């Protein structure tokens with residue numbers, strides 16, 4: 373068995389010797405923000421870089437033009453780094469995906485240097501549209517992550533965390549059909565679809581106090597009627613329903629929320645139509661603990677101190693959750709900004725091009741590549757990863 377410490381020193385050196393060009397690449401992505409599915413430059417720059425160093429490239433995988441798969445080596449294990457590179461409309465790289473895309477690419481380049489010795493394969497998979505549609509949701513459905521030993525990415529944020537949490541998230545679209553009538557002359561002839569909607573939103577407001585702490589229900593009315601002197605015959609709304617785990621969402625929340633709308637329909641005599649957006653559902657993140665523990669040891673060896681996950685921390689949702697349902701996966705965060713500067717802000721965008729971002733880029737690339745060394749060389753770690761993954765499923 374190759375000496376693991378020596379291989380880790382090697383991948384660290386591989387990142388360090390590319391320091392200047394990696395920082396330049398991250399800044400180039402930052403200066404050229406592209407939103408979901410439009411990431412033509414970013415995906416080409418990263419894929420070209422990998423191809424230039426000998427990776428086999430497949431571009432436009434999963435019927436998504438800006439997705440790619442770069443691979444080197446053969447057989448098992450297969451370690452994948454996932455690269456995100458989309459920006460936010462109006463804000464640019466306010467989520468720091470320029471750092472993620474560059475770090476995962478750098479980790480691939482570094483790990484490639486040891487694959488001849490370890491055996492197995494290393495992949496960098498370009499995953500567009502994390503912010504908008506959830507590119508990984510579709511890529512997961514289309515088989516992009518099948519057969520991997522594990523999948524990893526590191527997200528910039530406010531703290532160094534190895535075990536991240538994210539909420540399952542499901543869209544619900546509703547419509548009420550009533551009957552139009554003159555709102556002053558003949559209101560008794562109408563069935564008020566706006567009343568049905570308002571009653572439903574009030575029901576949801578009441579439901580909230582019985583929900584688990586981390587559950588979230590939020591929505592907007594997309595059609596509230598057409599004319600003030602007409603009883604609205606049609607209204608529509610779009611909602612997102614989020615929960616800490618998928619069974620709670622399926623077994624409790626879906627039924628509770630739908631009942632709120634059914635009650636609105638019954639109270640007003642309107643007809644309810646609804647549609648769950650299962651095809652775009654984000655699953656809750658299932659962090660693989662043995663893999664996260666390997667990452668934690670590696671990032672701490674680089675001098676960072678990893679915080680324990682806070683049980684009541686605020687949470688969003690990420691399409692990495694869908695990957696974590698298919699293969700052992702981690703989605704750690706690395707500190708680049710003070711806690712009072714949240715992601716998705718202009719302030720965070722500025723930090724994503726700062727010295728702190730460059731250090732996070734290099735550290736996360738090294739820690740990812742070092743963790744790949746662990747997975748490639750440690751059969752016991754792979755067995756524990758697999759066991760936990762199967763138990764959690």
Ligand SMILES: [Zn+2]
Nearest residue numbers: 467503715716
């Ligand atoms: Zn984001």
Ligand SMILES: [Zn+2]
Nearest residue numbers: 467469502527
């Ligand atoms: Zn993000």
